[in-house]
Every structure is written in C-alpha cells, then in structure tokens.
Amino acid sequence: MSDLSEFLLKRRSVVVRNMEEPGPSSDDLENILRAGMRVPDHGRLTPWRFIVIRGGAREKLGKILGEAFRKANPECIDEQVEIEEERFARAPTVIAVISRTNPEHKIPEWEQVLSSGAACQNMLTAALGMGFAAQWITEWYAYNEDVKVGLGLKPSDKVAGFLYLGSMTEPPTDRLRPEYQEIVSEWTGPTA
Numbered sequence: 123m124s125d126l127s128e129f130l131l132k133r134r135s136v137v138v139r140n141m142e143e144p145g146p147s148s149d150d151l152e153n154i155l156r157a158g159m160r161v162p163d164h165g166r167l168t169p170w171r172f173i174v175i176r177g178g179a180r181e182k183l184g185k186i187l188g189e190a191f192r193k194a195n196p197e198c199i200d201e202q203v204e205i206e207e208e209r210f211a212r213a214p215t216v217i218a219v220i221s222r223t224n225p226e227h228k229i230p231e232w233e234q235v236l237s238s239g240a241a242c243q244n245m246l247t248a249a250l251g252m253g254f255a256a257q258w259i260t261e262w263y264a265y266n267e268d269v270k271v272g273l274g275l276k277p278s279d280k281v282a283g284f285l286y287l288g289s290m291t292e293p294p295t296d297r298l299r300p301e302y303q304e305i306v307s308e309w310t311g312p313t314a
C-alpha cells in the first residue's frame with residue numbers, strides 16, 4: 123500500500139485542546155489553502171472563500187464572539203463570555219471556510235455546497251499530511267449572524283467550518299469507526 127493510502131486509512135483529526143504553537147508558516151499555509159482551492163467544483167463556480175485568522179486577529183474576532191454570545195444569552199455570566207472570547211486563541215491559525223453559492227445557476231446549489239465540504243476536507247487532509255494538528259469545527263458561532271457580519275460575510279454566505287491548525291501536544295488515539303458492512307453495499311440489479 124502506498125504511503126498516501128496508508129495515511130488516509132489511518133488519518134485522525136487532532137482536537138483543538140491538543141494544539142499549541144507553532145502554526146503553519148505562511149508558505150505552508152498557502153499550500154494548505156491552495157489544496158483547498160483544488161477541489162471538484164462542478165461548472166467552475168468557485169463557491170467557497172477562505173478567511174485566515176491568526177495573530178492578534180484571533181483576539182479581535184474573539185471579542186466579536188463574546189459580544190454575540192452575550193447578545194444571544196443575556197443571562198450568561200462573565201466567565202462564559204471570557205471562554206467565548208478565547209475560542210480562536212486555542213490554535214495559532216484558523217481558516218474560516220465560507221460556502222458562497224449561486225442558487226440561480228443551473229448547477230444545483232447542493233453540489234456547490236458539497237464543494238465547500240470538499241475544500242474543508244482537502245485542507246484538513248493537507249494540514250494533517252504536513253504534520254500539523256488540524257480539526258474542522260463549527261460550534262455555535264458558525265451559525266451566528268453577528269459573527270458572520272463581524273467576519274464581513276454576505277447574508278447569504280454560510281460558514282462550512284473553521285479549520286483550526288497548529289502543532290500537536292499529543293498524538294490522537296483511534297476513534298470508533300462504522301462497520302464496513304453497514305456502510306458499503308453493492309448494487310447488482312433491481313430487486314424482484
């Protein structure tokens with residue numbers, strides 16, 4: 123088996139709590155982002171955008187998260203807001219993957235949405251393959267309108283995910299996977 127298929131068969135995300143500095147260099151990050159741009163895209167519609175959040179921008183976006191959380195949860199206590207403010211500081215680098223579809227186009231919107239999922243997975247795989255810790259996360263703030271405005275998104279944009287990237291503090295253990303027989307079937311013709 124090639125190194126690549128061995129890698130894909132054993133691949134695991136590294137959860138954000140097991141991430142630390144350093145994140146990818148600018149060159150490595152560009153390669154990860156270019157891998158995200160190189161995904162199946164029916165009709166060449168480029169129905170995705172990638173926004174890099176690193177350095178001091180993590181704290182600025184964290185403040186926006188804190189405010190959005192307080193607005194959505196007026197009963198919350200300050201400690202909860204502080205946790206939200208720290209979310210982006212958990213990893214050195216975060217890529218927000220935005221699904222920006224054209225629903226009027228003849229290519230079904232569903233296919234355009236799928237392409238942004240492919241972009242997330244390609245970047246996740248690229249980052250892990252380069253030896254970085256990486257996790258695809260949405261949490262609550264992917265779905266929050268105030269956070270979307272803070273990120274400069276259009277109202278019709280959707281957040282496909284935040285890819286957290288860093289170095290791993292410890293290697294991941296394996297995760298229970300579905301049974302092959304329950305997932306895979308072979309169609310051999312119409313059933314009588």
Ligand SMILES: Cc1cc2nc3c(=O)[nH]c(=O)nc-3n(C[C@H](O)[C@H](O)[C@H](O)COP(=O)(O)O)c2cc1C
Pocket residue numbers: 133134135136137257258259260261262282283297
């Ligand atoms: C769209 C999407 C959103 C996700 N959001 C979260 C999340 O908010 N929090 C979380 O702990 N895991 C989330 N996950 C799951 C992790 O990314 C990941 O699947 C899990 O850690 C196991 O990863 P692995 O199968 O790559 O090892 C999400 C996965 C997907 C596909």
